[in-house]
Amino acid sequence: MKIAVDAMGGDHAPKEIVLGVEQARDLYSDIEFTLYGDQAQINPLLTNQDRITVVHTSEMIEMGEEPVRAIRSKKDSSIVRAATAVKEKEADAFFSAGNTGAVMAAGLFIVGRIKGIDRPGLTSILPAAHPDTDKQNFVYLDTGANAESKEKNLVQYAYLGKFYAQKVLGIENPSIALLNNGEEEDKGDRLHKAVWQSLNSADDLNFIGNVEAGSLLMGKADVVVTDGWTGNAALKATEGTAKTMLALIKDSILKGGLRAKLGYLILKPVFSIVGKNMSTSTYGGAVLLGLKAPVVKTHGSSKADAIKNTIGQIKTMIESQVVNQTVDYFNNQEVLEKMDKTDKID
Amino acid sequence: MKIAVDAMGGDHAPKEIVLGVEQARDLYSDIEFTLYGDQAQINPLLTNQDRITVVHTSEMIEMGEEPVRAIRSKKDSSIVRAATAVKEKEADAFFSAGNTGAVMAAGLFIVGRIKGIDRPGLTSILPAAHPDTDKQNFVYLDTGANAESKEKNLVQYAYLGKFYAQKVLGIENPSIALLNNGEEEDKGDRLHKAVWQSLNSADDLNFIGNVEAGSLLMGKADVVVTDGWTGNAALKATEGTAKTMLALIKDSILKGGLRAKLGYLILKPVFSIVGKNMSTSTYGGAVLLGLKAPVVKTHGSSKADAIKNTIGQIKTMIESQVVNQTVDYFNNQEVLEKMDKTDKID
Structure with a gap:
């Protein structure tokens, strides 16, 4: 399995993100990682590049930015690039410790909702x-x-x-x-x-x-x-x-x-x-459920250990195919009709 | 000043209510109390009746009862009688440790709202x-x-x-x-x-x-x-x-x-x-603000000490004339028009 990681998000990025990813890489032999971010900062932090690919991005979405505007204007940010990798099935999940709103917006507008889910829930x-x-x-x-x-x-x-x-x-x-x-x-x-x-x-x-x-x-x-x-x-x-x-x-x-x-x-x-x-x-982290792939956000203050634990949680989500189960459930005319009838009040 | 007390409300009523009222009576020489409830239970608990009048009531509103129905049907309950005393200016405030909903309903429908206040707030x-x-x-x-x-x-x-x-x-x-x-x-x-x-x-x-x-x-x-x-x-x-x-x-x-x-x-x-x-x-207790007189509810588990403290709080409300200040503020055409214009959204 492959996880797309926003290496630039969080108070201790990229250092603690890279450290946590390497710990998880050493723990789980079946995960490959793609780190999105500033190569000049990330590469010197890496002990070895076994099952870790670094993709350089030139932009960064800061903590205070308006989420939707940020993901629309900063196409070469680590958040947008990592989410896009998931959308294009180059990765199975997207993980970030950055701007919560931007991660959610990237999940919603780039990774996309499961058919039948009107709004994903954090x-x-x-x-x-x-x-x-x-x-x-x-x-x-x-x-x-x-x-x-x-x-x-x-x-x-x-x-x-x-x-x-x-x-x-x-x-x-x-x-x-x-x-x-x-x-x-x-x-x-x-x-x-x-x-x-x-x-x-x-x-x-x-x-x-x-x-x-x-x-x-x-x-x-x-x-x-x-x-x-x-x-x-x-x-x-x-x-x-x-x-x-x-x-x-x-x-x-x-x-x-x-x-x-x-x-x-x-x-x-x-x-x-x-x-x-x-x-x-x-x-672990907060998951935006209802999307076509796991999109997971950890606290901005997360250190390597928390990053590693959250990756374990993402691995469980991928292995258990919880997303597929949700897709299957809602890919059903009866269920969709039941949901529509549910909206009795505004 | 005069406080109308529901002597039957709360987990430890009437005992702790009566005890607390006597403590407050001994502490504050300017308060007179009317206790509403079952005389047969209340009278033996009283050390002396100095500045305390007991008014017998034959009904009780229990903790689980539907509030509005209860205050409409149980006219001779301690809650309804105490609230009515305030409405008829026989008392300056109403105090209870009983059914919160019933106390609020009695405040709203018997004591009544200040003109210009659409809904009182607890x-x-x-x-x-x-x-x-x-x-x-x-x-x-x-x-x-x-x-x-x-x-x-x-x-x-x-x-x-x-x-x-x-x-x-x-x-x-x-x-x-x-x-x-x-x-x-x-x-x-x-x-x-x-x-x-x-x-x-x-x-x-x-x-x-x-x-x-x-x-x-x-x-x-x-x-x-x-x-x-x-x-x-x-x-x-x-x-x-x-x-x-x-x-x-x-x-x-x-x-x-x-x-x-x-x-x-x-x-x-x-x-x-x-x-x-x-x-x-x-x-002290929770106050239903926006009514024509102080209506105060303490926790059902309150003991004598908490009852006494809440009576001190009611005394401050009466002395400070906070209700009159509110009445004066909202008794103003400009304020009322401003409030009506406020409702831009539903």
Whole structure:
């Protein structure tokens, strides 16, 4: 298999990208990589070019740029070139740690949607951190690809999430929940009430009802479906609260004198478990599901180790043929008609 | 001043309600209370009836009941009777720890809206918990009174929040932010883009721009305005994450053997600071702002101490005449016309 890598995206590019790719190359003997970026910077970083091809690109999309304009104007950027390689079947997946919007736009406009999917959903694997659950993690989408969603978008997310949980997490019959403002059937605005009905009436979804943002980390379902607006707010609030709490603990320890520092030293293993369990980025990158090939974005701050792990995740996606399963499911007149009928509300 | 109290609402009613009211009575010599509820249960709990009148009611609205139906059918419930006392100016404020929906419905349909306010917003004072901020707390609305909001609702919330921060938190010129999915001006769905423009062009609002859910606890603004759908999701995610992290710390300590237990004992003061700083209910109850009198709801699990604190908060609301200030502001043809023009999108 072949992975097209944007070598210039991320806070530590190209160094940590190249390091991570080499680690993954040494770990997985069946992956070939094409690195897109500035050859003058990339080549000196490479230990050896075994199964790694470097393709020079002359432009770079910066973190602050307007995504759609950037991918339209910067044809020789690493993002556009890597995405184009996937489109032209020169690579099986596209991977970047760069400008999220630009990666998503390149996925949408260059790699392209699966027929029958109206809008791809940005998907993360989040930790089921609460000690009372047996689950390790769960699939969460849309984390913010679309600020305004329709009913059929969320119904499609349920299938995208189901196939992803099956193929990537290995869960045979994933339970699916809808993020809503209450657990009962009649909760939510018009959109979420309608989505509840659609998910509940689908024979091929193991729908278990609503889940509230307050119990997101309790691992009540294998897949949590949400519109990108709410999904983004709940995920950011979760991440922000975890960070604030850790900062508060650190600050209180610093101000607590010798006693607190001693306590911290003793409890260090505990904090390490907590930090790891609460980390929303332990399991690889965010995947734009619903595209014709895996398009995966890791956090801009990712170091080599995270890059290597995300490549492992991409390998699983390619091997499991999760994209083909999705294509097959939606390449069906009955399914397409069902989706169209789903749009009862605007 | 006179406060009408639902003595039957909450997990520990009427006992903790009565205890808290007596504590507040002993603390504040200028408050008179009317307790609505089952006399046979309330009277034996009272130490003395100084400045406390008990009015017997024969019905009770349970936690699970459909709110609007409940307040329409149970005319002799403690919630309906207490709200009616406020409507008939027999009391200055209504306080309950019962069914949130029923308290809000009673506020809306019995106490009534201020002229010019289309929908009241449920308002909490949240902790600015992050150690990097100088603020103690901030005003947050709507936490979920309305699942579907229009532009003018959010603009009205900005004024309700401003007056509340001025009068109750004592901040002269409160900074106001909009909860959105990014910090830049052009972020958000149509609703939030439009609200940004309206808030930014208001001369009498100290609008500082967008704030993301991830930095909610960082205390970037004195008032954070949000629609009830997003506000509810972000607040619940914040509370849920804090609870999950504390549960995870506790669990790791329990599993960590003697060493972890020792560390915990040493760090106990730190955890106590963290717990207190992260508690979203340290500062009294949730207030339904935009009504003709203070209507305040505390958490159902509130004990006497929390009840007493919330009564202190209600006393501040009454003394500061925050409701009158709101009435005066909206009792103005120019303001009303401005609000009507605000509704550019549906």
